Amino acid sequence: MFELFQYEFMVRAMVAGILAAVMLPVLGSFLVARRYSLMADSLAHVSLAGIGLGLLVGSSPILWAVPVAIAGGIMLEHLRQSGRLSGENGLAVLMSGGLAIAVVLAGLAQNQSVNFASYLFGSITTTTWSDVLLLSGLAVIILGVVGFNYRQLVHMVFDEDGARIMGYRVQFLNYLLVSLAAVAVVLAMRVVGGLLIGALLVIPVLAASQLARSFRGTIWWSVVLGVLAVLGGLAVAFYAGLAAGGAIVLAALVLFGLALLLRP
Amino acid sequence: MSKKKIWQPSNEPLHAGKQQLLLDLDDVTVELGGQKVLADINLCIHRGEFIGLIGPNGAGKTTLLRVMLGLLQPSKGRVDFADSTKVAYVPQRGAAMGGAVPVSVSEVVSMGSTDREAVSQALADVDLSELATKRFGELSGGQQQRVLIARALAGQAHMLILDEPTTGIDDATEIDFFNILKRLKKLGVTILMVSHDLEAVLEEAGRVICLNRRVLYDGLPQQFEVSSIGPICMRPSIGSCIINIRR
Numbered sequence: 001m002f003e004l005f006q007y008e009f010m011v012r013a014m015v016a017g018i019l020a021a022v023m024l025p026v027l028g029s030f031l032v033a034r035r036y037s038l039m040a041d042s043l044a045h046v047s048l049a050g051i052g053l054g055l056l057v058g059s060s061p062i063l064w065a066v067p068v069a070i071a072g073g074i075m076l077e078h079l080r081q082s083g084r085l086s087g088e089n090g091l092a093v094l095m096s097g098g099l100a101i102a103v104v105l106a107g108l109a110q111n112q113s114v115n116f117a118s119y120l121f122g123s124i125t126t127t128t129w130s131d132v133l134l135l136s137g138l139a140v141i142i143l144g145v146v147g148f149n150y151r152q153l154v155h156m157v158f159d160e161d162g163a164r165i166m167g168y169r170v171q172f173l174n175y176l177l178v179s180l181a182a183v184a185v186v187l188a189m190r191v192v193g194g195l196l197i198g199a200l201l202v203i204p205v206l207a208a209s210q211l212a213r214s215f216r217g218t219i220w221w222s223v224v225l226g227v228l229a230v231l232g233g234l235a236v237a238f239y240a241g242l243a244a245g246g247a248i249v250l251a252a253l254v255l256f257g258l259a260l261l262l263r264p
Numbered sequence: 265m266s267k268k269k270i271w272q273p274s275n276e277p278l279h280a281g282k283q284q285l286l287l288d289l290d291d292v293t294v295e296l297g298g299q300k301v302l303a304d305i306n307l308c309i310h311r312g313e314f315i316g317l318i319g320p321n322g323a324g325k326t327t328l329l330r331v332m333l334g335l336l337q338p339s340k341g342r343v344d345f346a347d348s349t350k351v352a353y354v355p356q357r358g359a360a361m362g363g364a365v366p367v368s369v370s371e372v373v374s375m376g377s378t379d380r381e382a383v384s385q386a387l388a389d390v391d392l393s394e395l396a397t398k399r400f401g402e403l404s405g406g407q408q409q410r411v412l413i414a415r416a417l418a419g420q421a422h423m424l425i426l427d428e429p430t431t432g433i434d435d436a437t438e439i440d441f442f443n444i445l446k447r448l449k450k451l452g453v454t455i456l457m458v459s460h461d462l463e464a465v466l467e468e469a470g471r472v473i474c475l476n477r478r479v480l481y482d483g484l485p486q487q488f489e490v491s492s493i494g495p496i497c498m499r500p501s502i503g504s505c506i507i508n509i510r511r
Contacts, residue, residue, distance in 0.1 A: 033365040155375045158361045162375065165333050165353050166419075205365065213399050214368035 004238045009125050013234055013244065016127040019135040020188035020200060021226035023142045025208070027181045028201035029219045030146075032209070033157040038091040039073070039178070040185055041198035046072035046098030047186045048194045051119045052105030061119065065186045072098060073178035081171060122193030122245030124234070131190065138187050142180050153177065154215060191230070192245035203252040204229060207259035225255050284311040286349055286423055286454055287332065292341035294327055301327045303478050305341070311422070314445065314455045316465030316485070319475035325458045328475065329353070329425055332456070349423060352376070352416030354409060356427040361400055361408075369403070369411050370396040376419030386418035387411075390444055406437035413444060423454040430461055442468050 004010045024040075031039050050068030054061030076094050079085040085093070106116040118126070146153065155163040156173045164170050185197050192200055208221030233248030240247075287309040294302040302324045309315065319325050330336040331343060333353055345351070361367060369392065373383045387393045390410040395403065400411060409429045416424050424445075430438050445455055445468070459465050465472060466485040474481035474488070481488055 029365060033367075035364055037364070151375075151378065154367075154371070158367055158372070159355070159375065161333070161335055161355065162353060164335055165351065166375075209365050212366055213397060214371050215365060216371065217368075218365050 004235060009127075010234070010238060012127045012129060012132055013124045014231060016132050016135055017124060017191055017230035017234060017248065018227050019132070019139045020184075020191045021204070021230040022223050023139045023184050024188055024197075024201045025204040025222035025226040026143065026146055026219055027177070027184055028205040029208075029215065029222055030153055030157050030177055031181060032202060032205045033215065034177070036091070037202050038088075038095065038198070039076075039181060040201035042076070042091045042094040042098065043069050043073055043178075043182045043185045044189065044194040044197045045095045045102065047182065047189065048102035048119060049098045049105065050186075051116065051189075051194070052102040052109065055109040055115060056105050061115075062186060065189075066183055069182035069186050070179050073182045074175055077174050077178050081174065118193075119189055120193050120195055121243065122189070122191055122196065124191045124244045124248075127190055135187055138183065142184055145176070145180060149173065149176065158215075192248050196245050196249045199249040199252060200226065200229070203249070203256050207252070207256040210256075210259040210263040225252070225259070229255055284346070285309075286311050286346050288342075288344045289332070290342045290344070292331060292338045292343060294324070294331060294336065295339040296327070301477065302331070302338075305479060307473070307479065307482070309423070309454060309456065311454055312449065312452050313471055314449050314469050315457065315471045315473060316469030317456060317458045317473045317475060318460070318462060318465055319480075323476045325475055326427060329427060329456075329458060332425060350419060350421045351423045351425060352419055352421035354412040354416065354424065354426040354429060356429075356431065363401060366399045366401065368396070369398050369400050372400050372411050373414045373418050376415040376417070376421075379418070382418045382420075383414075386414040389417055389447070390414045391440075404433070404437070405431075406433040406441055409433070409441060410444060413448070417448070421453065423456065424448065426455070426457040428458055428460065430459060430464060438464065 028040065031037065047065040047069035049072075050065030051061040053068065054064035057064075072094055076090045079090050102116075109116070152163065152168045152173055155166060156168060156170050157177075160170055163173070181201070185201070188200070189197055191197070204222040204226035205218065207225050208218045212218040212221045229252035230248050232254075233251035234244055236242060236251065237244040237247035285308055287307075289305050289307040292302060292305040293300065305328065317325055317328070327336065331338055333351060334343075361372065370383060370387070373386055373396075376386070377383060384393065384396075387396055390413055392407065392410055392414065395407065395411075400408065403411065409426075413424065430441060433441065442464070445457075449455060457465070457469065466488065469485055472481065472483065472485045472488045473479060
């Protein structure tokens, strides 16, 4: 039954998946509370433009995707704060624009369609130990930054005006949250792919929201449910020969359904 | 040269001994999109006052609050707080908090202070200790307002600014709510409350400010009823200054 543990690539996949399942829902809790559920998808689509650019110029796609995603996120936040575009409309523009640029750039890059598809749909089973190491370092940084700014971030996502009155640097906190999400989305893209990464950021949080009474409780529940979704999805994918990314997101959806039924 | 403030509490026996200046608005004008939303506002607010701010829709009440809270910079004039004055804001729509993701009552109050004792005490002060672990979003409108007041208390606020706190709450809850505000006033907390509920303002507040882009009236509630502005305001069909007069 535990045959999957005998394969090193599956162990690597599980470790990478668990790391993603810890940091993505933590950031997702703040984004969903901020009513930015579509932010992850938008950032992922924008980062795909960076991936396409990397493939076109023939250098590391991830190194291109990170700054492109951060720039896209900060631009969106700037437009929202300046009142020129509502958050919802900005996300729609960012999402479609990012994906359109990505498709065009990837099309221009010769013989890179397989490579591009691995970022679109994920390739968790090809994760290397250096990928795992990178994800571990990032998870530590993200959890550290969130922990250090926890109180301010909580105040900001639930009551932005109140946070300003308290003297918190709301603009900086918004940019910080978006930037952390951008980096996390890009580096965790291999787990479920750019098209589905938003699901791993949002669905465990929505499921946790059904079960928890507090924001802190939501974060803990979302991490537990995220890890369960990754492990369950990987196991099903391994034994049933399914695509790992899709199986993980479907597992998360099953947990969401159960949470809806079990809501106290 | 700044104009003389309309309200001079030092001349009023009702406010004797409560003259410590907390907030001073000097010739404040706000223009938004080329439109003058507030013009030449001159106000002094003193420690321990309970002020009712009234006016028609679009009078600039919320804009004035945002200027006082530092969320909006005036186009002209100055807003000065006494040193180390802590101001807390109780927004009109607290229910928006915790809609998508739950936030507990104690977490909301903890936004005002990290001190757990202060949080517990503040919840006790508004008679909501037993609801500390409840979801904020599941509380009634009146309870949510009390939680937000507890947040201000936990943060040791000197001044409480409330935007339409009694909108959508029943009469019994409103009585409890005003009892809490009276207790706070006795503790020396300054209260500025925007309200459409003229009767409640005249009953509860020690000072009434009627705003319609300019300050139309600033004085005692008793005199408001016989002033040149009051009778107009109290006739909704003509004045439309005050919206809701309970019968």
